[in-house]
Amino acid sequence: PLTEPEDDAALLRRRDAALADVQEHYWSAPPRIERGWGVHLVESRGRVLLDMVNNVTAIGHAHPAVTAAVARQLGLLNTNSRFHYRAITDLATTLAGLLPDPLDRVLLVNSGSEAVDLAIRVAHAATGRTGIVAVGEAYHGWTLASDAVSTSIADNPNAIGTRPDWVHVVDAPNAYRGRHRDAEARRYGPEAAAAIRALPSPPAAFLAEPFFGNAGGVPLPDGYLREVYSAVRERGGLAIADEVQVGLGRLGRWFWGFEQQGVVPDVVTVAKSLGNGFPVGAVITTADVARRFGSEGSFFSSTGGSPVSSVAASTVLRVLREEGLQERARVVGDRLRTALEGLAARHGIIGAVHGAGLYLGVELVRDRATRTPATVEAAAICDRLLTRGVVVQPTGDHKNVLKIKPPLVLPEDAADFFVAQLDEVLATGW
Ligand code: PMP
Numbered sequence: 001p002l003t004e005p006e007d008d009a010a011l012l013r014r015r016d017a018a019l020a021d022v023q024e025h026y027w028s029a030p031p032r033i034e035r036g037w038g039v040h041l042v043e044s045r046g047r048v049l050l051d052m053v054n055n056v057t058a059i060g061h062a063h064p065a066v067t068a069a070v071a072r073q074l075g076l077l078n079t080n081s082r083f084h085y086r087a088i089t090d091l092a093t094t095l096a097g098l099l100p101d102p103l104d105r106v107l108l109v110n111s112g113s114e115a116v117d118l119a120i121r122v123a124h125a126a127t128g129r130t131g132i133v134a135v136g137e138a139y140h141g142w143t144l145a146s147d148a149v150s151t152s153i154a155d156n157p158n159a160i161g162t163r164p165d166w167v168h169v170v171d172a173p174n175a176y177r178g179r180h181r182d183a184e185a186r187r188y189g190p191e192a193a194a195a196i197r198a199l200p201s202p203p204a205a206f207l208a209e210p211f212f213g214n215a216g217g218v219p220l221p222d223g224y225l226r227e228v229y230s231a232v233r234e235r236g237g238l239a240i241a242d243e244v245q246v247g248l249g250r251l252g253r254w255f256w257g258f259e260q261q262g263v264v265p266d267v268v269t270v271a272k273s274l275g276n277g278f279p280v281g282a283v284i285t286t287a288d289v290a291r292r293f294g295s296e297g298s299f300f301s302s303t304g305g306s307p308v309s310s311v312a313a314s315t316v317l318r319v320l321r322e323e324g325l326q327e328r329a330r331v332v333g334d335r336l337r338t339a340l341e342g343l344a345a346r347h348g349i350i351g352a353v354h355g356a357g358l359y360l361g362v363e364l365v366r367d368r369a370t371r372t373p374a375t376v377e378a379a380a381i382c383d384r385l386l387t388r389g390v391v392v393q394p395t396g397d398h399k400n401v402l403k404i405k406p407p408l409v410l411p412e413d414a415a416d417f418f419v420a421q422l423d424e425v426l427a428t429g430w
């Protein structure tokens with residue numbers, strides 16, 4: 001049975017009394033969700049919701065291959081990762097094989113925050129410096145170091161002014177809403193490069209999402225990472241690409257976000273969809289950087305790369321390949337994007353449709369000329385969509401961009417259903 005004897009409202013009260021108020025809950029009356037399957041979430045009262053937001057479960061909720069592999073491995077061995085076993089080596093080999101040369105050394109952790117935190121430590125140790133250059137409107141995690149480079153003002157209006165002194169923030173390279181817009185966005189790259197060249201002491205690294213997920217799937221301006229990576233490398237620093245949200249095939253045309261920019265970073269972070277919800281993350285770097293990091297002492301995480309998490313991740317990577325999910329993200333993503341652009345032609349509140357593959361953003365504005373963010377409207381539209389059985393949530397500094405990043409198994413008819421529901425909500429009011 002999906003429903004426990006305790007009713008949903010009583011459970012909600014008990015939750016609010018027991019959990020610190022740190023989670024986003026999005027809805028005043030959140031649905032109680034006890035099952036997932038493919039692109040669907042199932043409420044305790046049996047209603048099926050279309051999940052348009054879960055980029056963690058990239059291969060679909062409750063994928064049987066992951067369930068079987070994890071259950072089998074749990075019954076065989078799950079230990080701290082100090083031992084010699086095959087699963088960790090298989091995962092590291094597969095990950096290295098998915099990245100271009102010379103990225104072939106893997107460190108395994110449990111989450112995206114840990115991966116970013118470790119990438120920063122790697123850069124510190126490899127360069128003997130502390131400075132990290134980050135971009136505005138970014139989110140990279142909750143640990144001290146990953147939070148320090150998180151500049152989004154969505155949840156913390158003072159984010160920029162309160163960064164520690166080792167973090168240098170350059171403009172959010174957001175071509176729709178940032179300081180430079182549209183064609184002027186080509187100025188972000190040279191300006192960030194100049195800022196890096198002008199830093200009083202050379203930085204350890206530049207760190208950014210290579211495709212701007214937190215801003216709602218906004219591509220970086222052409223040439224941006226080439227210019228910025230050159231500047232940081234000229235000064236002996238490293239280029240870190242945070243692929244936690246956008247990597248692993250979701251962008252359709254590109255397996256990694258950095259491919260869209262025509263660059264190869266020195267350090268890459270992955271997590272989220274790597275385990276399809278099972279906690280596993282990774283940092284991949286070059287042999288040279290790994291050696292410089294290793295000389296500072298060894299890295300150890302009890303459960304990072306455990307037999308079970310390694311098997312979960314290897315299974316996800318195999319399913320991504322066998323089910324052709326990158327290609328699916330391209331085909332269904334193109335269809336979705338075209339349909340959303342059609343909506344934009346009819347609904348003035350849609351200022352722009354961002355993104356690629358199945359990482360799309362529908363940016364809502366009160367006025368197309370001023371691009372005033374439609375924040376309250378975005379929240380209300382998400383609420384209305386929920387009543388129609390669609391789960392979608394806002395992102396960006398102003399929480400006015402509907403982030404569309406469903407499991408990659410999204411069928412065409414489900415994509416069409418989502419667009420039809422959004423169309424009706426926009427037409428009938430919220
Ligand atoms: N980096 C990026 C780009 C992210 O979007 C996130 C999570 N939203 C993280 C890092 C942190 O990942 P986690 O929540 O797994 O710690």
